[in-house]
Structures are given as structure tokens and as C-alpha cells.
Amino acid sequence: MDKLAPLIEHMKILCFGVAREIAGGPSLQLQDVAGKSVSELRTALLRQYPAFAELTGFAVARNEAYATDDEVIGQDDEVVIIPPVSGG
Amino acid sequence: MDKLAPLIEHMKILCFGVAREIAGGPSLQLQDVAGKSVSELRTALLRQYPAFAELTGFAVARNEAYATDDEVIGQDDEVVIIPPVSGG
Amino acid sequence: MADPTTTIDVALRDQPLDLDACYRFVQHSSCGGLCFFVGTIRDLNLGYPVTHLEFDAYDGMAVREMEKLAVAARDRFGLHAVALHHRKGDLAIGDVAVIVAVSSVHRAPAFEGCEWIIDELKKSVPIWKKEFRGDGSHWLNARP
Amino acid sequence: MADPTTTIDVALRDQPLDLDACYRFVQHSSCGGLCFFVGTIRDLNLGYPVTHLEFDAYDGMAVREMEKLAVAARDRFGLHAVALHHRKGDLAIGDVAVIVAVSSVHRAPAFEGCEWIIDELKKSVPIWKKEFRGDGSHWLNARP
Numbered sequence: 459m460d461k462l463a464p465l466i467e468h469m470k471i472l473c474f475g476v477a478r479e480i481a482g483g484p485s486l487q488l489q490d491v492a493g494k495s496v497s498e499l500r501t502a503l504l505r506q507y508p509a510f511a512e513l514t515g516f517a518v519a520r521n522e523a524y525a526t527d528d529e530v531i532g533q534d535d536e537v538v539i540i541p542p543v544s545g546g
Numbered sequence: 547m548d549k550l551a552p553l554i555e556h557m558k559i560l561c562f563g564v565a566r567e568i569a570g571g572p573s574l575q576l577q578d579v580a581g582k583s584v585s586e587l588r589t590a591l592l593r594q595y596p597a598f599a600e601l602t603g604f605a606v607a608r609n610e611a612y613a614t615d616d617e618v619i620g621q622d623d624e625v626v627i628i629p630p631v632s633g634g
Numbered sequence: 635m636a637d638p639t640t641t642i643d644v645a646l647r648d649q650p651l652d653l654d655a656c657y658r659f660v661q662h663s664s665c666g667g668l669c670f671f672v673g674t675i676r677d678l679n680l681g682y683p684v685t686h687l688e689f690d691a692y693d694g695m696a697v698r699e700m701e702k703l704a705v706a707a708r709d710r711f712g713l714h715a716v717a718l719h720h721r722k723g724d725l726a727i728g729d730v731a732v733i734v735a736v737s738s739v740h741r742a743p744a745f746e747g748c749e750w751i752i753d754e755l756k757k758s759v760p761i762w763k764k765e766f767r768g769d770g771s772h773w774l775n776a777r778p
Numbered sequence: 779m780a781d782p783t784t785t786i787d788v789a790l791r792d793q794p795l796d797l798d799a800c801y802r803f804v805q806h807s808s809c810g811g812l813c814f815f816v817g818t819i820r821d822l823n824l825g826y827p828v829t830h831l832e833f834d835a836y837d838g839m840a841v842r843e844m845e846k847l848a849v850a851a852r853d854r855f856g857l858h859a860v861a862l863h864h865r866k867g868d869l870a871i872g873d874v875a876v877i878v879a880v881s882s883v884h885r886a887p888a889f890e891g892c893e894w895i896i897d898e899l900k901k902s903v904p905i906w907k908k909e910f911r912g913d914g915s916h917w918l919n920a921r922p
Binding site for chain 3: 514543
Binding site for chain 4: 653654657661662663664665666667668669670671672673674675676677678727728739741744745748749752
């Protein structure tokens, strides 16, 4: 499958808290994320999972740190949806 | 002795902290305190023990509570010199 | 500034937290003021009876963010040491969710630093509470 | 307001103080925020090495003043419970001189109330520290 469709890359995006409920599991797949900015990832995510727009907001983490909207996502990055936190 | 000199009453004033060092013990005696105000007690104390004037200040407690200068001291009151506190 | 490895103690665990362990970590002969915040699970939230809570955490990032906060507080408030322990998993009413422990020479920075850490933790550390009531459950803060 | 006898715990003793006992007294299912201040003996004061301290107390009045502070803080900051334990006698470097423990529904009043109590205690409670250094001893705060 990888060899037959090399041009479409799926990236696994990890989900926690309410994001897991929206994704229907601990992660979701988005196409062609590598090379895009975090801002573009947000747009793609909202198109595929409109329920994220119902949240108070969400952040994106890249390799265990908050990512700014203009950061570019690399192929091996760990990308995570961070819904509003509520620890403490 | 009490019967021979009934007009001079001595009252025991308790001392703590630095006041014990000035008094040379856990208490000191002042004459004719009952019926006087706290303010008058201060004056009498400073006359008899001038070293109290070297302190940052001191309060007077009557029956386990801070006394104001115009309170009048009764014969059976517990009167205590309270030098600047330093607990905590 | 002292070596971070000896003055910062961060933990995220699914076992009960230990106030005495935090005390022993932060106490020091140079310090006169120690301040502790202990966050516990309340039986009532926004007027509704709560039965229990579930804490979800993005473990690696949560620990990194807690470490950042502890180091930032130590440097900003001149603290001697910071212990920051957070619970995850299922918690019952009365259970301890978080302990913030700080020590400093004088007391004012200890209070300030301790409160700053818990305030910031609630804004930035990727941990999420799901609240269970008699009539259902929901993730706190998630929706407007 | 709750019965003072069940929500205020004041002690002045010549034995080591117990942080866990204070925690157990103030913790409650209605409370989400507990704040503790622990005052310890420093090895250095105003630049001078300290060897140990002696605490003198006017016991009866000290306990009454501590009770007044605890009740005033509970009522002023809407706290659930207050434990206020003070040590007396001879203390070594690192020993705990005082513990202030408070609980409340939310955390901000817990921090405020806890800091208010220790600030006021240092102004009004009749307890005196004698500091021992290598070159002698003196009562703290006594002289200008």
C-alpha cells in the first residue's frame, strides 16, 4: 500500500481528553501533514472533524512542547491536539 | 508585715523574653498598681526600671489580653509586660 | 543558582501523593519559609454533586511543562527548592490531585511562588479532568 | 459559619509539630484548596550564623491570641478550617517553629488566609525568640 500510493502520507495525531471523544479514539489520521504549518493543520483538522470548532479552543503540541501557528511540521514529529487543560 | 504596712500594696508583674533579663527574673514588683491606669503603670515601671526605655517598645497585657493605656488595673488582675514579640 | 537536578522534583503518578515526601525534599537549613498547596477533589462543582473524577495526562509533555514551571518559579522568586507532584487516573472525593511545595529564605516569596505555580499549572500543563456526576460525565473547561 | 470548636485547632507545645496532623484536621470533602505555611529555623540570620534558638511563650495568652487569629481568618476569608500549631522551648536549625494550615472551597482565599495568619501572628502573639550565635545570644526584635 505504501509503495502503491507514495504521494499520500497519513500522519497519526494523538488526542487526549475531549479530543479523544471527538476523534473516537486515542488518535486520528490526517493526510499530508508533513511540511505544512500548524495553522494549516488546524484548518485541515477542522474540515475533517468539525466538532473541534465546538470546543473553547485547542492548542497543538509538537514533540512535547506547545507549537506556534507558523511552525512547520516534520515527518517524524509527534503531533498532539491539546484541548483546554484542566489539571490541578 | 502586711498588717504593719497596709497602705503599700505590691503587685507582681510577670515578665517574658527580654523583660525577664531586665527584671532579673520571671517577675518584678511594683507598688500601688491597683486602681492605676496602664499608662500610669508604664510611667512607674520606667521610673523603677529605666532599661525598659531601651527597648523598641513594650505592651502591657491584663488577664491574657492586650490592655489599652486607659484601662484601670484591678487588684486581682494578672498583669504582664509584653516586649516586642518575635514568634513564627 | 543551584543545580536544577537537586532543587526541582517533579512527578506525575497514578498512586496517592505524599505531602511529607514533598516537605522532606524542599526543607533546608538555609530556609525559614516553606509553602505548600494541596489540591483535593471536592464533592460539589458549580453547584452539582460530583461522584468521582478521571485525570487524563499527556505524560511526557506534562512532566516537561511541570519542570519548566518549577524552574521558572525557582528563578523568578528566588526559591531554594520546588516539588511539584500531580496525580493521574481515577480519583475519589477528598483525594489529593496536586501538591506544590516550595522553600525560600523568607516567607513572602514562598507564598508568591507557590501560588504562581498552581495558577500557571492550571493554564499550561496538559492534564485533563473528566467529572462524573449522577447524571453523566464531561471534560472540564472543554466547551464554552 | 460552622461551629468554631470543630474548625479551629490551636496548639502551643514543646514537642515536634506534625504537618500530617494539620493536614488531616483541615482537609474536607467540600474543599478544593489547602494551603500550608511551615516556618523553620534558619542557620543564618541577618548574615550571622545561628547555632540554635530558644522560644519563650506566655502560654495562656499566646493560645488565646492564636485562637483569635484563626477565627478572624476563617471568618474574613471564608475558610473551612484552620490549624495553627506553634512550638516552644529549645529548637535546633531545621526544626519546625510554626505550622499554619487552612482549607477552603477555592484556592485563592486559602493562600490569602494562610499568609494573613502568619503575618499577624508575628505581630501579636506573645512568643519570643532568643537567638544563639557563636558570640552570644539576644532576644530578636527587642531593641532598635
